[in-house]
Amino acid sequence: MNIDHPSSAIPTEPVSTDPVDRVIAYHVRTKHHFNRYARSLGYLDWANQPNPFRRFDGAQLVRLPLLTQEDAPQSPSYEALYRQGMVPSQPLTVAALSRFLELALGLSAWKKAGESEWALRNNPSSGNLHPTEGYVLLPPVDGLDLTPGLYHYASKEHGLELRADPSPDHLTALLAECPSGAFLFGLTSVHWREAWKYGERAFRYCNHDVGHAIGSARIAAATLGWKMALLDGVDQNTIAMLLGTHRRDDFHDVEPEHPDCLAVIWPGEDVNRVAPSGNRAVRVVPLSLDAAVVADLSVGPWHGKANGLSGEHGVHWDIIDEAAEASWKTSRERSTVPLPPGSHDSSGTRDASRLTHDAGVIIRQRRSAVAFDARTSISSATFFHILQRVTPRAEQPQFQRPMPWDVLPWDPAIHLLLFVHRVDGLAPGLYVLVRDPKRLPLLQQSMNPELEWTPAPGCPDDLPLFWLLQGDAQRLAAQVSCHQGIAGDSAFSLGMLAEFEGRLRQGGAWWYPRLFWESGLIGQVLYLEAEAAGVRGTGIGCYFDDPVHEVVGIKDLSMQSLYHFTIGGPVDDQRLMTLPPYHHLARRS
Numbered sequence: 225m226n227i228d229h230p231s232s233a234i235p236t237e238p239v240s241t242d243p244v245d246r247v248i249a250y251h252v253r254t255k256h257h258f259n260r261y262a263r264s265l266g267y268l269d270w271a272n273q274p275n276p277f278r279r280f281d282g283a284q285l286v287r288l289p290l291l292t293q294e295d296a297p298q299s300p301s302y303e304a305l306y307r308q309g310m311v312p313s314q315p316l317t318v319a320a321l322s323r324f325l326e327l328a329l330g331l332s333a334w335k336k337a338g339e340s341e342w343a344l345r346n347n348p349s350s351g352n353l354h355p356t357e358g359y360v361l362l363p364p365v366d367g368l369d370l371t372p373g374l375y376h377y378a379s380k381e382h383g384l385e386l387r388a389d390p391s392p393d394h395l396t397a398l399l400a401e402c403p404s405g406a407f408l409f410g411l412t413s414v415h416w417r418e419a420w421k422y423g424e425r426a427f428r429y430c431n432h433d434v435g436h437a438i439g440s441a442r443i444a445a446a447t448l449g450w451k452m453a454l455l456d457g458v459d460q461n462t463i464a465m466l467l468g469t470h471r472r473d474d475f476h477d478v479e480p481e482h483p484d485c486l487a488v489i490w491p492g493e494d495v496n497r498v499a500p501s502g503n504r505a506v507r508v509v510p511l512s513l514d515a516a517v518v519a520d521l522s523v524g525p526w527h528g529k530a531n532g533l534s535g536e537h538g539v540h541w542d543i544i545d546e547a548a549e550a551s552w553k554t555s556r557e558r559s560t561v562p563l564p565p566g567s568h569d570s571s572g573t574r575d576a577s578r579l580t581h582d583a584g585v586i587i588r589q590r591r592s593a594v595a596f597d598a599r600t601s602i603s604s605a606t607f608f609h610i611l612q613r614v615t616p617r618a619e620q621p622q623f624q625r626p627m628p629w630d631v632l633p634w635d636p637a638i639h640l641l642l643f644v645h646r647v648d649g650l651a652p653g654l655y656v657l658v659r660d661p662k663r664l665p666l667l668q669q670s671m672n673p674e675l676e677w678t679p680a681p682g683c684p685d686d687l688p689l690f691w692l693l694q695g696d697a698q699r700l701a702a703q704v705s706c707h708q709g710i711a712g713d714s715a716f717s718l719g720m721l722a723e724f725e726g727r728l729r730q731g732g733a734w735w736y737p738r739l740f741w742e743s744g745l746i747g748q749v750l751y752l753e754a755e756a757a758g759v760r761g762t763g764i765g766c767y768f769d770d771p772v773h774e775v776v777g778i779k780d781l782s783m784q785s786l787y788h789f790t791i792g793g794p795v796d797d798q799r800l801m802t803l804p805p806y807h808h809l810a811r812r813s
């Protein structure tokens with residue numbers, strides 16, 4: 225069940241011009257409290273519910289082939305995704321692109337109740353509102369039978385809308401430094417889609433969803449043996465120019481898109497490419513783009529005008545624009561990341577039964593549980609395995625971290641406060657997973673000094689999991705998660721504690737969205753891991769911020785909980801009918 229937030233008056237904060245103060249003010253202002261939720265309309269304006277499908281009228285739509293599970297390229301086993309070198313790299317063809325976009329951002333099903341029908345997607349979204357839009361920028365590639373250019377992904381049509389077709393030479397120049405066969409993937413957000421329901425807190429939800437989409441894209445790329453890295457050295461004006469969100473005429477009088485991030489994707493075999501001399505080529509991946517080339521590209525020609533998503537906007541939430549502006553990334557960094565010398569299997573654990581699951585099946589069957597049975601338990605081995613999957617091995621260089629953590633060019637900033645309810649062999653209570661072991665002192669300093677940090681009994685040596693308190697935390701977990709039973713009736717739930725004020729003051733206000741992206745990426749891995757373990761997960765964006773912090777005695781802004789999650793035995797809603805994802809389209813090949 226999704227919670228609607230009643231509106232109420234909130235205190236005004238002193239105005240500061242420092243962007244970090246401004247994002248912190250946004251964060252504090254959009255906290256939910258036991259006696260006061262963050263500001264929103266307080267009811268759902270159904271007449272103006274935003275259309276979840278953006279289209280660009282006048283842009284040519286290239287329909288991608290609708291592939292069955294048996295069509296090539298087929299998905300590998302789910303477990304193979306996490307073992308480097310296990311998935312052969314596919315060439316970039318229309319079929320491979322179709323598979324990538326389907327698994328990253330495509331539809332997973334339609335649900336029907338009475339007269340209402342709504343689509344679900346492989347990437348989840350708070351309230352199923354889907355603020356995230358996806359783009360690909362394709363240079364000329366041998367064997368890829370598509371006009372080079374920038375395309376918007378239309379998920380309902382499973383097609384690509386050609387937004388811009390600049391000169392192929394410019395596109396080639398843009399990616400000249402990237403591994404061969406590379407293309408770009410971009411994400412934007414329509415803030416209004418979330419603000420319509422959630423009001424001021426919506427900027428947080430949009431960024432969670434970006435994190436989920438980064439994860440779904442990274443994992444979809446892995447099914448094709450492709451690599452992916454966030455181009456975090458690029459400034460946001462450049463992203464806007466490349467994705468066309470700066471084109472006022474194309475968005476005239478309709479909901480704008482906020483440019484979030486760009487990533488480079490490339491076929492993984494490049495890692496082993498041998499230089500003509502016979503030596504292995506020394507390869508690096510640049511995390512930036514040449515802004516001058518982007519400026520040349522942005523001349524176009526451009527095609528299409530964005531569709532309107534709502535008839536009227538009852539309330540405009542200025543604070544969201546304020547947070548977006550304060551966290552706008554103006555800096556450019558010309559950093560590069562070296563590719564590792566060769567493939568190797570770096571998986572922490574092996575579980576033969578998991579090799580039987582098809583990755584595509586797991587990705588498509590992912591759903592949010594709407595309720596849990598308050599009965600199902602999981603084994604401690606499964607619990608530890610899930611936690612290993614969200615541990616990025618921060619001591620390794622970026623591209624040697626396990627998938628999907630190799631996509632983020634920063635050290636982990638999020639740690640997990642776990643409410644363990646039903647894990648066989650593990651006492652119920654509160655635990656902490658320190659996702660980067662060297663941050664343990666910071667975590668300990670920010671929490672109640674009387675907490676005892678005992679290594680969790682039976683836990684693998686390489687998993688920094690600590691037991692803080694013993695006891696039944698079911699009621700507590702539900703209470704602090706906006707009284708949602710899903711946080712207590714599961715096997716375990718958790719809050720994602722971000723290293724907050726320190727990261728923002730050190731890195732800049734543009735770190736604020738990134739903390740949510742990392743949380744969303746953790747959520748995406750947890751969703752799939754739950755499916756692979758035969759249980760189910762649900763993201764939880766509605767929680768009472770400070771009451772969560774009080775559970776472990778966090779009194780300042782050093783750590784802040786940014787997202788919650790719960791995993792357990794689901795109870796399905798039998799009233800809903802499920803239809804296939806592309807039943808509305810005739811079968812195409």
Ligand SMILES: Cc1cc2nc3c(=O)[nH]c(=O)nc-3n(C[C@H](O)[C@H](O)[C@H](O)COP(=O)(O)O)c2cc1C
Binds near residue numbers: 227347351590762
């Ligand atoms: C960032 C985020 C926050 C969410 N918050 C909640 C929540 O507080 N309560 C809830 O019941 N579901 C929550 N969900 C689950 C969504 O409602 C669900 O993803 C959406 O309805 C789409 O359904 P699906 O995940 O089955 O595709 C959240 C999902 C995301 C991604």
